[in-house]
Amino acid sequence: MSTYSPVEPGSFHVSLTHLQRRPGNMWESPLEFVAPAELEVGMARLVPGSKMPADIRIESVLDGVLVNLDFEYEVEAECARCLESFMWTDEAHVTELFLYEETDSRGRVIPAVQDESDESTVFYVHDDSLDLLEVVRDAIVLDLPLSPLCQPDCLGICQQCGEKLEDAPHDHEIRDQRWAALEGLLDSPEPDPAG
Ligand SMILES: [Zn+2]
Numbered sequence: 532m533s534t535y536s537p538v539e540p541g542s543f544h545v546s547l548t549h550l551q552r553r554p555g556n557m558w559e560s561p562l563e564f565v566a567p568a569e570l571e572v573g574m575a576r577l578v579p580g581s582k583m584p585a586d587i588r589i590e591s592v593l594d595g596v597l598v599n600l601d602f603e604y605e606v607e608a609e610c611a612r613c614l615e616s617f618m619w620t621d622e623a624h625v626t627e628l629f630l631y632e633e634t635d636s637r638g639r640v641i642p643a644v645q646d647e648s649d650e651s652t653v654f655y656v657h658d659d660s661l662d663l664l665e666v667v668r669d670a671i672v673l674d675l676p677l678s679p680l681c682q683p684d685c686l687g688i689c690q691q692c693g694e695k696l697e698d699a700p701h702d703h704e705i706r707d708q709r710w711a712a713l714e715g716l717l718d719s720p721e722p723d724p725a726g
């Protein structure tokens with residue numbers, strides 16, 4: 532078993548001090564992130580504070596580093612049909628290029644100018660480290676289901692009594708609505724002619 536190098540809680544910063552800036556050099560390691568709060572889509576969300584085991588491989592390329600990251604994350608959600616809470620573990624893979632910041636002749640960083648017309652985000656190596664939060668967050672948000680189901684064929688809840696159909700086999704909802712209406716009339720007290 533490999534040991535995970537813990538990343539500072541709440542942080543998605545990975546230091547590049549182990550990697551020489553020479554194209555072809557590579558560094559890989561198991562990591563462990565801690566899930567941030569408030570990462571949700573509709574009825575599904577990351578379990579805040581849960582462990583996110585990951586494997587990272589960073590390759591030095593000419594103008595930056597190429598990151599390959601595999602990670603697992605825990606999701607909790609309410610079923611879109613029966614509203615029951617349930618959890619599962621998912622996994623994602625991301626590949627992203629982080630460019631080195633440009634420096635002037637004195638080694639000072641020249642602030643990068645993002646081209647407004649270009650919609651793709653450019654990531655930069657900053658202070659010899661990578662901030663993977665945005666990359667990880669984007670991957671999870673794209674993956675979270677809009678209509679989570681506790682099981683693919685969840686029967687949902689009874690329209691009449693609100694009970695979970697899975698738990699309690701029903702007969703009253705099979706009844707024809709028209710008959711139900713008639714029965715309702717029969718059950719109601721005689722209208723008072725003096726009314
Ligand atoms: Zn369900």
Ligand SMILES: [Zn+2]
Nearest residue numbers: 689691692701
């Ligand atoms: Zn019912």
